[in-house]
Amino acid sequence: MTKGLLDIEALDRAEIESLLTRAVDFQPLQTQRDKRLDLLDGRLVVNLFFEASTRTRISFEIAAKRLGADAISISAQGSSVSKGETLLDTVSTLSAMKPDAIVMRHAASGAPHFLARHLPTIPIINAGDGQHEHPTQALLDARTILDNRASLEGLRVAIIGDILHSRVARSNIHLLSKFGVDIVLCGPAPLVPQDLKHIAPGVSITHDIKQALRDTDIIMMLRVQLERQNETNFPAGEYSRFYGLRAENLALAKPDAIVMHPGPMNRGREISTEVADSSRSVILSQVENGIAVRMAVLERVLQ
Amino acid sequence: MAKLLIRNGRVIDPANRIDRVADVLLANGIVRGVGENLPSRGAEEFDATGLIVAPGFIDMHVHLREPGFESSETIESGSKAAAAGGFTSVCCMPNTSPVNDTAHLTRYIIERAKQVAKVNVFPIGAITKGSAGEELASIGAMQAAGTVAISDDGRPVMNSRVMRRAMEIAASFDIPVIDHCEDLNLSAGGDMHEGLASLRYGLRGIPACSEDVMVARDILLAEVTGARFHVAHLSTTNAIAMVAEAKRRGLRVTCEVTPHHFAIHDLEITPYDSNYKMKPPIRCSHDVAAMIEGIKAGYIDAIATDHAPHSVTDKMQEFERCPFGILGLETAIGLSLECLVHPGHITIERMIELFTTGPAGILKLNRGALTPGLPADVTLLDLESKWTYDVNKSASKSRNSPFDGKVFRGRAVGTIVSGELIWQA
Ligand SMILES: [Zn+2]
Numbered sequence: 001m002t003k004g005l006l007d008i009e010a011l012d013r014a015e016i017e018s019l020l021t022r023a024v025d026f027q028p029l030q031t032q033r034d035k036r037l038d039l040l041d042g043r044l045v046v047n048l049f050f051e052a053s054t055r056t057r058i059s060f061e062i063a064a065k066r067l068g069a070d071a072i073s074i075s076a077q078g079s080s081v082s083k084g085e086t087l088l089d090t091v092s093t094l095s096a097m098k099p100d101a102i103v104m105r106h107a108a109s110g111a112p113h114f115l116a117r118h119l120p121t122i123p124i125i126n127a128g129d130g131q132h133e134h135p136t137q138a139l140l141d142a143r144t145i146l147d148n149r150a151s152l153e154g155l156r157v158a159i160i161g162d163i164l165h166s167r168v169a170r171s172n173i174h175l176l177s178k179f180g181v182d183i184v185l186c187g188p189a190p191l192v193p194q195d196l197k198h199i200a201p202g203v204s205i206t207h208d209i210k211q212a213l214r215d216t217d218i219i220m221m222l223r224v225q226l227e228r229q230n231e232t233n234f235p236a237g238e239y240s241r242f243y244g245l246r247a248e249n250l251a252l253a254k255p256d257a258i259v260m261h262p263g264p265m266n267r268g269r270e271i272s273t274e275v276a277d278s279s280r281s282v283i284l285s286q287v288e289n290g291i292a293v294r295m296a297v298l299e300r301v302l303q
Numbered sequence: 304m305a306k307l308l309i310r311n312g313r314v315i316d317p318a319n320r321i322d323r324v325a326d327v328l329l330a331n332g333i334v335r336g337v338g339e340n341l342p343s344r345g346a347e348e349f350d351a352t353g354l355i356v357a358p359g360f361i362d363m364h365v366h367l368r369e370p371g372f373e374s375s376e377t378i379e380s381g382s383k384a385a386a387a388g389g390f391t392s393v394c395c396m397p398n399t400s401p402v403n404d405t406a407h408l409t410r411y412i413i414e415r416a417k418q419v420a421k422v423n424v425f426p427i428g429a430i431t432k433g434s435a436g437e438e439l440a441s442i443g444a445m446q447a448a449g450t451v452a453i454s455d456d457g458r459p460v461m462n463s464r465v466m467r468r469a470m471e472i473a474a475s476f477d478i479p480v481i482d483h484c485e486d487l488n489l490s491a492g493g494d495m496h497e498g499l500a501s502l503r504y505g506l507r508g509i510p511a512c513s514e515d516v517m518v519a520r521d522i523l524l525a526e527v528t529g530a531r532f533h534v535a536h537l538s539t540t541n542a543i544a545m546v547a548e549a550k551r552r553g554l555r556v557t558c559e560v561t562p563h564h565f566a567i568h569d570l571e572i573t574p575y576d577s578n579y580k581m582k583p584p585i586r587c588s589h590d591v592a593a594m595i596e597g598i599k600a601g602y603i604d605a606i607a608t609d610h611a612p613h614s615v616t617d618k619m620q621e622f623e624r625c626p627f628g629i630l631g632l633e634t635a636i637g638l639s640l641e642c643l644v645h646p647g648h649i650t651i652e653r654m655i656e657l658f659t660t661g662p663a664g665i666l667k668l669n670r671g672a673l674t675p676g677l678p679a680d681v682t683l684l685d686l687e688s689k690w691t692y693d694v695n696k697s698a699s700k701s702r703n704s705p706f707d708g709k710v711f712r713g714r715a716v717g718t719i720v721s722g723e724l725i726w727q728a
Contacts, residue, residue: 009503088619108621109505110575117576130623132505170505195499 063294138171161222186212312351318672359391359680364607371400389715470530489513562638612701637711683717
C-alpha cells in the first residue's frame, strides 16, 4: 500500500520526529513575502471533504499550494455523494482523475482506511475520520508544544472534555504516549470511559478537573458539543461548572503551563474568554503551525 | 436412489450412544439400521472408510432472505450453501419482506423449499406482526402451518408486556420462543463490541450489558410463563452464567452460540472491515473463553450459524453504515473443529451433539439421530483433510465472510438428505 497518513497510532517515533523537524523549515514561510516553494510542482492533491470543516480544508489547501502543488477541494454538499453514490464510487471516479494524493475528511470512523484498502495506489491523508483520529491535528499540537518546551519527554499533559467522541484526543494520546508523556484524561464519566486507560501507555483518568490541572505543563481543552449529544451523557448546563477552564482553576497548573484548543471554541463553556485570550493561550500558534505541519506531511507523502 | 449402504465409516450417533466402525443402511428416505454386515442387496454402496458418519447436521438459525431480499440469498442458494457446509436441515428466521408472521407465508416458504431446496427447511415464524414488537402474530396458526419456533430475530421484543404475552401463548402451544436478546437503548448506535478495540477505532460500542439485561428479563418471564425460552446467538460471559443458573433451577431455558463468536475476539478483527460487523458483535477475549467453558460444561445446547448474507454493495460501505451479519453455513464445521475439537475442549461426539440432538431437541424435530425409522439425513465428516475457504466459490449469493482464505483442518465431505447424496466435497 502506498504510504499515506491514516493515523498516528501506526506511526513510529522516528517518523513523527522527522515530520516535526521538517515542519520547522516551513514555519518562517508564513511571514515571508514570497510564500511559495516548488517542491511539489505539478502534483495534484484532492481534498475530499465529506464533512464540513473550513479551517482544516483551507489549511491543507494552503499547504499544498505553498509547496507548488495543485489543490482542488470537493465537498460532499453538491457532489454526487449526496445523490446516493457510494463512497467507493465517488473515489473510483476521483481516482480516474489521477490525483497524487487524497486528503480526506469523513464523518465515519475508518473511512480513510476503507479507501486505502480499495485504492492501494493513491496515498490517503486522514484529515479527521469520525471519532477515530485526526493525525495532522496531533502533529500541529506537538509542534506547538515543542515551540514552547525543549522536548516532550517528562511533560504532564491534561486533555479535558469529551474524550470518547474526540478524534483530536485519540491522535494526541497516541502521539504523546510514544514520547513517554504523562497523559491525564479528564471529563464527565460517560465521556471518559475507564478502558481508555489501556489505549496507550502513560494514560491515567480523573473526573476531577482540579486533579487534572494540578502541576500540569500542557492543558488541551476539547470542543464540547453537548447540544449534539444524547442529553443523558452529561447535563449541558453543568458542564462549564465542572469541566470548564477558568482563571481560578488554571492557577493549579504549573506557572508556565500553556493552554491549547483545536477550535472552534465555545467561549464560556469549555473555556473562559479570559483564559482563551490570555498570554498562556497558544491557540493561534496552533492554527499557524497547521500549515507548516501539513506541508511536511504532504511533502513526505508525495515524494 | 432407493437404498444406500454407507460402509465402514466411524459412526458417531450421540442420541443412540454409538461410536464405532459400522455400516449405515438407508432405504426409501429413512434410516434402516446401523451395524456390521448389513444386507447390501440392491443398495448402492458408499465407502466411508476413514470418515465419520453422523446424523444430519441441523442449523437452527439461518437467514435465507427469500422473499424480499433475493439479491442477497434465496431459499435455493441458501440451501446449497447449507448442503456444502454439511447441513441437512436449516431453520430460517422470519425477517424477510414481508416478515413471516402468517400461516400463509409459512406455507409459502415450505412449498418453495420443496421445489428448490436441497436440504430440509423449517420456517421460524415471527413473534409479533411485522416483527414490530407490538401486536402478536398468529402463533397457533403458524405452528399448524409448519413453523417450528417463533422469533423476531434481528430485533428484540423490547416491550416486556408483549414478550410476556407471547411467552404465555407460546407455552400453551408448546412452541419455543427464540429471542434476539438486546436492549436497544443500551446498544443504540453501536457498531462493534464496547471495549478497548471500539475505543481505539473510534467506533461506537455495543456493550455486553445490552445483551445481559435482556437475557435476564427473558429468563424471568420464562419463569413466570413456563415458556420454553431459547437465547439466540448468545455471546457474553454473564448471559452464559444466567442460562446456566436458569438450567440449574429447572427452567426450560436453552441457548445457542455461533462459531464466529467463539472463534475470534474484538482485538483480532481487521479494523473497519465490514465482514466483521455482526450482531451481537465479536466480543472480547474473556467472553470467548467463557463461551468455550460454557460449551465444555454443557450449558450451551446448540451451535447455530446465524448465516446472514448481505450483498456486496450493501457491505462495501463505511463500517458504521453497512448492515450487520456474516455468512456462516460453510465455515461452521471447520471453525468448530478448529476452536473446540482440535484443541481438546470437547470431543467430536459432543460437537456432533451440538449440531444434531441439541437443535432437534429444542425444536422437537424428528431428526438428529440415526435411529431406525427416522429420516435418512446423514453428514459425512473428514476430520483431517486440509482445505481453504474461498468465499468467491461459495454457494451463497453473498460474499460477506471474515474467514475468506482461512485454512481449515476437517470439514463435511458429504451431505445426505432423505437417503440421497446431495452434495459431495
Ligand atoms: Zn439471526
